[in-house]
Amino acid sequence: MTAAPGAGPSGFLPPAYGDRSLADVVPSVARALGVPLDGHPVGLELPEAPSYVVFLVDGMGAELIARHGHAAPYLSSLAEGAATGTAGVPSTTATSLTSLGTGLAPGVHGLVGFTARIPGTDRLLNHLWWDKTVDPVEWQPHPTALGRLARAGVHVTSVNKRDFDGTGLTVASQRGATYVGADRVGERIAATVAASADEPSLTYVYDSDLDWTGHKFGVASTQWLQQLAMVDAEAEQLREALPASTRLLVVADHGMVDSPRTSRVDVDEVEGMRDGVALLGGEARFRHLYCSAGAVADVVDTWREVLGDAATVLTREDAVGRGWFGDVAPGVLPRLGDVMVACHGDAAIISTRDFPYEDTLVGLHGSLTPAEMLIPVLVG
Structure with missing residues (x-):
């Protein structure tokens, strides 16, 4: 595995938009298929082929493969000498899958976290579970890269669990692709092989089980290692079938870190952390704080004092200025927190009142550490 761009002074790894980020995967595949998408810079050099399968494994960060190569011999063999890519910010599933499907950075496609404020309201939109009052086409109005390829004559197929068909996230991120429901590994492989028989074609296939295992048991657990071995076998079987x-491209949406209870801060138990915060969004490793009028400076001071070296606390303007979200569209700007909190190390910012389920999880992601940001880009 070749070296990634260096982390900054905070230990954070900036997203490689326009070069090697998730938003650059489909445009790079399009060029390899001989059907380039206008207006997209391409940083990933992929071999030409009449058909591509993009296999995205949720939660399989590049550092995790390097650390646990013994459990994933096939994927590790592909990683030898391969460069890594990056997730966008935050390093979370809804944001990443939308960047992959649209070819856009988060500041443009607008799915800027696990949860984000619906502008003009005091409500959060959960981008995984969605909200029936929010039209996903209005929330993410741009044509997807998958749909643009389909209109250009490429056979584009999404192979995914049946439960995800027609959901807000799927519509926002993948509309324009033909959806094939497949709940089991054998089904997924068979559906992928059938779809990729067309030329030119791009078949996207998704596996969420490793991420679920990491959240529940942690990435240092025996359960996670066993699940990684199963993913490795699935990738190898897919290649053989x-x-x-047809080229197989294996990527991930983010990595993961285990957060022990001693590294967690509960905003409902620390005096002053709720002061001036009208709405708490984001997720445990990357919080969006929506502040009361005139409270931003006080919120920044309080959270910096409480968290110290455990997190970087920035105003919206500072975070945008650092390029965390790429270019930010005017309609997306109010979805971002007035203040943003990105965790270092294994820290987590929880709320047992607003997000009790998060406190039951072991593995977490969302911030800009290399463990979360670096993703594999493996060609088989």
């Missing part, structure tokens, strides 16, 4: 002319 595909014709030699």
Whole structure:
């Protein structure tokens, strides 16, 4: 595995938008298929082929593969000498899957976290579970890269669990692709092989089980290692079932870190942390704080004092200025917190009142540490 761009003074790894980020994967595949998408810079050099399968494994960070190569011999063999890519910010599933499907950075597609404020309201939109009052096409109005390829004559298929068909996230991130429901590994492989028989074609296939295992048991657990071994076998079986002319591209949406209870701060138990915060969003490793009028400076001071070296606390303007979200569209700006909190190390900012389920999780993600940001880009 070749070296990634260096982390900054905070230990954070900036997103490689326009070069090697998730938003650059589909445009790079399009060029390899001979059907380039206008207006997209391409930083990933992929071999030409008449058909591509993009296999995204949720939660399989590049550092985790490097650390646990013994459990994933096939994927590790592909990683030798391969460069890494990055997630966008925050390093979370809804944001990442939308960047992959649209070819856009988060500041443009607008899915800027696990939860984000619906502008003009005191409500959060959960981008995984969605809200029936929010039209996903209005929330994310841009044509997807998958849909643009389909209109250009490429056979574009999404192979995913049946429960995800027609959800807000799927519509926002993948509309324009033909959806094939497949709940089991054997189904997924068979559906992928059938879809990739068309030329030119791009078949996207998704596996969420490793992420679920990491959240529940942690990435240092025996359960997670066993699940990684199963993903490794799935990738190898998929490669063996595909014709030699089809290229397999294995990527992930983010990595993960285990957060022990001693590294967690509960905003409902620390005096002053709720002061001036009208709405708490984001997730445990990357919080959006929506502040009361005139309270931003006080909130920044309080959270910096409480958290110290455990997190970087920035105003919205500072975070945007650092390029965390890429270019930010005017309509997306109010979805971002007035203040943003990105965790270092294994820290987590929880709320047992607003997000009790998060406190039951072991593995977490969302921040800009290399463990969360670095993703594999493996060609088989």
